[in-house]
Amino acid sequence: MSSIKRMNIPYIRAGAIAAIIGGIAAALLGLLHLLSLYGAAETTAYIARGLLLAFTIVVLARIAARPLATVGAVLAVTGALLQVAMIVSAETGIAVDFEGPLMPVSLLGLLVGQILLGIAHFRARALPVWVSAAIALGILLTVVPMVGEILYGALFAAIGLSMYGKATAEVVPAH
Numbered sequence: 001m002s003s004i005k006r007m008n009i010p011y012i013r014a015g016a017i018a019a020i021i022g023g024i025a026a027a028l029l030g031l032l033h034l035l036s037l038y039g040a041a042e043t044t045a046y047i048a049r050g051l052l053l054a055f056t057i058v059v060l061a062r063i064a065a066r067p068l069a070t071v072g073a074v075l076a077v078t079g080a081l082l083q084v085a086m087i088v089s090a091e092t093g094i095a096v097d098f099e100g101p102l103m104p105v106s107l108l109g110l111l112v113g114q115i116l117l118g119i120a121h122f123r124a125r126a127l128p129v130w131v132s133a134a135i136a137l138g139i140l141l142t143v144v145p146m147v148g149e150i151l152y153g154a155l156f157a158a159i160g161l162s163m164y165g166k167a168t169a170e171v172v173p174a175h
Contacts, residue, residue, distance in 0.1 A: 012167040015059025019160025022052030027153025034146040043091055050084035053156060059163070060117055060135065063127065069120035076113025082106035114139045131162050 025048040032042050054077045061073030083106045118136020121127060138155045141148040 009167050012059060012063065013164055015056050016160045016162075016164035016167060018052040018059070019056040019163060020157045021160075022049050022056055023153040023155065023157030023160060025049040025052065025153065026156060027150045030146050030149030030151075030153060033149065043087060046087045047084055049153075050080045050087070054080040054084075056156070056160065057113070057117065060121065060159075063163075064117065064120040064124040065126075066120040066124055068116050069124070072113045072116030072118075072120060074113070075109045076117060079106040079109025079111075079113060082109065111139050127162060127166060131159050134159055 025045045029042065029045040029049060032038070032045060057073050057076045057080070061069040082102055086102055086106070115136045118132045118134075121135055122129065122132035134155050138152055138159075141152040141155065144151075
């Protein structure tokens, strides 16, 4: 029995929708940077991306149902939430050093966490193989400023569509 069948389908759908919206927020963030439009929309996109993708990562870890997925999810979610905390701190007037140790720690958590989560998904085979590769390697796209963020967002939205389709297929089997 696949991990999907053992899980709560509405929970998977919520994770899929979070991935789609979080992916759109990430792509919007890249677009805002590309167009040099900074301000409240950028802050909102950062926070939405971080929170929604953190939730998606938790759902992906539950789908894979592997200890490696749990470790990956803890690292990736920690990285994502550290970034959200830094943005919120900066917006509330608390001095945050974005060049200091928190940014590399958050990026390393996201990178290593998503790679581990992708490997766990590859082993679990609960979602298509391309999703495993996208989870593991998608974060590397963000190394390329602006365009990489747009592609990363589009990739996470595609992962969300795949998750939603898989959850729907488990509820309504094809004839």
